[in-house]
Amino acid sequence: MSIIKTLISVVLFLLLPGLLTPSCNSNRGQLIPYVRVDIYLLLYADLADLGIGNSKLIQGGVNGIVLYRESDFEFYAYDRTCTLWPKHDEAVVEDPTFFGVFECPDCGSTYLLMNGGEPNSGPARHALVQYKTSLSGDVLHISN
Numbered sequence: 001m002s003i004i005k006t007l008i009s010v011v012l013f014l015l016l017p018g019l020l021t022p023s024c025n026s027n028r029g030q031l032i033p034y035v036r037v038d039i040y041l042l043l044y045a046d047l048a049d050l051g052i053g054n055s056k057l058i059q060g061g062v063n064g065i066v067l068y069r070e071s072d073f074e075f076y077a078y079d080r081t082c083t084l085w086p087k088h089d090e091a092v093v094e095d096p097t098f099f100g101v102f103e104c105p106d107c108g109s110t111y112l113l114m115n116g117g118e119p120n121s122g123p124a125r126h127a128l129v130q131y132k133t134s135l136s137g138d139v140l141h142i143s144n
């Protein structure tokens, strides 16, 4: 009987830390709920004030979307949900000191808009969720 107890103790000792430790990999995409994104913006009206290298907040996605203009006709759209703990429902906000950097007000993770929304500093390990952008004529379509 004591051998069985010892075996159970050993198995629990080996397995429990892995089961109790949250895995960053398991956060991505699974906890960020899917929200249909289907937004049309006019290049010379809705986006006329968005210069190259600048960003603009628009409604949509889980916690809002940040749209970044890379060049005249290149745009990147990211969900503003911090990827460290998406259940916190925390929206990243523009870092006032660094251009093109957004920061989670909760954990301090920073994300680079010009680099695929990849985390730059802080505990987050995954990029912001990115939506598709396509420009047809003077209409920008943001979708997933």
Ligand code: FES
Pocket (backbone or CB within 6 Å): 082, 083, 084, 085, 086, 088, 089, 090, 104, 105, 106, 107, 108, 109
């Ligand atoms: S959202 Fe709470 S950790 Fe960044």
